[in-house]
Amino acid sequence: MLIPCPWCGDREDAEFKYGGAADVAYPKDPGSVDDQAWAGYLFFRPNPKGRFPERWYHAAGCRRWFNLVRDTATHEIVT
Amino acid sequence: MRREGLAEPAQHPERLWRNPDPKPSYDVVIIGGGGHGLATAYYLARNHGLRNVAVLERGWLAGGNMARNTTIIRSNYLWDESAGIYEHSLKLWEGLKDDLDYDIQFSQRGVLNLAHSLPDVREGLRRVNANRLNGIDAEWLTPDQVKEFCPIVNLSAEIRYPVMGATLQRRGGIAKHDFVAWAYARKADELGVDMLQGCEVTGFDLQGDRVVGVRTSRGRIAAGKVALCAAGHSSVLASMVGVGLPIQSHPLQALVSELLEPILNCVVMSGAVHVYVSQAHKGELVMGAGIDPYNSYAQRGSPHVIEYQLAAALELFPVFSRVHVVRTWGGIVDVSPDASPILGLTPIENLFVNCGWGTGGFKATPGAGWVYAHTIANGAPHPLNAAFSLDRFTTGALIDEHGAAAVAH
Numbered sequence: 001m002l003i004p005c006p007w008c009g010d011r012e013d014a015e016f017k018y019g020g021a022a023d024v025a026y027p028k029d030p031g032s033v034d035d036q037a038w039a040g041y042l043f044f045r046p047n048p049k050g051r052f053p054e055r056w057y058h059a060a061g062c063r064r065w066f067n068l069v070r071d072t073a074t075h076e077i078v079t
Numbered sequence: 080m081r082r083e084g085l086a087e088p089a090q091h092p093e094r095l096w097r098n099p100d101p102k103p104s105y106d107v108v109i110i111g112g113g114g115h116g117l118a119t120a121y122y123l124a125r126n127h128g129l130r131n132v133a134v135l136e137r138g139w140l141a142g143g144n145m146a147r148n149t150t151i152i153r154s155n156y157l158w159d160e161s162a163g164i165y166e167h168s169l170k171l172w173e174g175l176k177d178d179l180d181y182d183i184q185f186s187q188r189g190v191l192n193l194a195h196s197l198p199d200v201r202e203g204l205r206r207v208n209a210n211r212l213n214g215i216d217a218e219w220l221t222p223d224q225v226k227e228f229c230p231i232v233n234l235s236a237e238i239r240y241p242v243m244g245a246t247l248q249r250r251g252g253i254a255k256h257d258f259v260a261w262a263y264a265r266k267a268d269e270l271g272v273d274m275l276q277g278c279e280v281t282g283f284d285l286q287g288d289r290v291v292g293v294r295t296s297r298g299r300i301a302a303g304k305v306a307l308c309a310a311g312h313s314s315v316l317a318s319m320v321g322v323g324l325p326i327q328s329h330p331l332q333a334l335v336s337e338l339l340e341p342i343l344n345c346v347v348m349s350g351a352v353h354v355y356v357s358q359a360h361k362g363e364l365v366m367g368a369g370i371d372p373y374n375s376y377a378q379r380g381s382p383h384v385i386e387y388q389l390a391a392a393l394e395l396f397p398v399f400s401r402v403h404v405v406r407t408w409g410g411i412v413d414v415s416p417d418a419s420p421i422l423g424l425t426p427i428e429n430l431f432v433n434c435g436w437g438t439g440g441f442k443a444t445p446g447a448g449w450v451y452a453h454t455i456a457n458g459a460p461h462p463l464n465a466a467f468s469l470d471r472f473t474t475g476a477l478i479d480e481h482g483a484a485a486v487a488h
Contacts, residue, residue: 018372047314
């Protein structure tokens with residue numbers, strides 16, 4: 001699988017670390033969230049069959065993080 | 080093919096199970112015709128007298144992870160909850176041939192888990208002691224004893240990750256995965272269970288917070304209870320009714336070699352260098368590795384994962400250096416945050432979930448089917464799966480089995 005690093009271009013996925021789902025925000029007011037919300041933040045992530053916004057880290061290259069959208073059913077890079 | 084005794088092989092029946100059309104309604108609909116789904120159906124019928132049961136399978140029976148795993152069976156997990164459910168399963172394996180009247184080729188040849196570092200050694204010793212306290216057979220082997228038990232393991236001190244010892248569970252081993260599925264399917268069929276293949280679930284019918292049926296590619300089916308049993312596709316199904324699962328779906332790859340003379344007498348696993356290997360009854364070496372890191376439903380992974388796995392295998396077994404890889408494949412595994420399964424109730428009434436077995440569900444096939452059937456029949460968990468509830472991720476009562484389960488199975 002070729003991963004399009006925005007800075008280095010298409011590189012083999014062996015060069016990358018995977019960061020999982022994108023846009024997982026730390027709770028804004030951590031002192032006030034209940035157990036359910038903490039569970040959601042810690043353990044529950046989207047797991048769609050299809051388009052998936054996700055994080056990648058070019059560990060063996062430019063060592064920068066970026067987001068992309070990949071189709072988990074086909075491995076096609078959408079954006 | 081001739082068997083021992085030179086008798087002519089028994090006449091094989093034309094079919095091991097019927098291929099019926101869906102009935103309009105069932106007491107229980109199980110979604111997923113893999114090992115767990117078939118075992119669940121069998122125990123529902125046998126243990127609980129529920130025979131108006133259907134197993135819905137999108138493809139063909141046991142064509143998913145049941146056909147793709149490396150068939151390793153053991154119960155040497157760390158925590159009491161895990162010991163309970165995996166050991167229950169191992170005990171069922173030990174009687175399964177007679178129970179199902181089918182030689183599933185369960186072979187208790189022993190499972191070695193190699194230690195390659197001081198933390199590995201400490202973790203291994205801790206697990207041996209924990210297992211013994213739970214009545215599970217476990218031994219610690221020194222490198223010399225490893226050599227004696229499995230002579231082809233490379234015990235040189237010069238390799239990158241020398242072998243510093245191993246845990247051994249002698250009652251562990253392998254079974255013939257297809258036979259296990261066929262045996263369960265045949266018995267379930269005899270008890271009246273309908274196996275509906277080519278039947279993909281596309282939605283659920285709800286009345287309030289209660290599930291009353293499923294919509295499928297073969298029409299609507301009313302159901303008293305619905306049991307999810309779809310491994311890597313659990314999230315897809317649960318999302319149709321708005322239930323979130325703490326599951327991520329990843330490829331897990333495995334491979335086989337050509338057929339060889341008997342060379343490897345046990346199962347050897349190494350979590351540290353990411354390989355596990357056994358020799359199947361037919362003669363091929365069966366190997367697996369760790370999961371591919373990214374989410375996927377594509378049933379394939381990246382070649383470099385295979386390359387690392389083979390490099391590890393060759394360092395541990397230099398004798399394999401000229402063996403050819405015949406076939407590699409991938410399955411989609413449902414990885415949970417604590418490397419333990421989720422087996423129990425859901426926020427939807429009469430909807431049950433069995434998932435999160437991740438990389439090691441095959442060994443649990445009989446035990447998971449047994450307690451899942453109990454959970455479905457009674458609407459409440461069996462004592463052995465009560466701790467594996469979905470709400471443990473909210474209460475924080477996790478069952479962290481990464482040491483025993485994460486890479487090694």
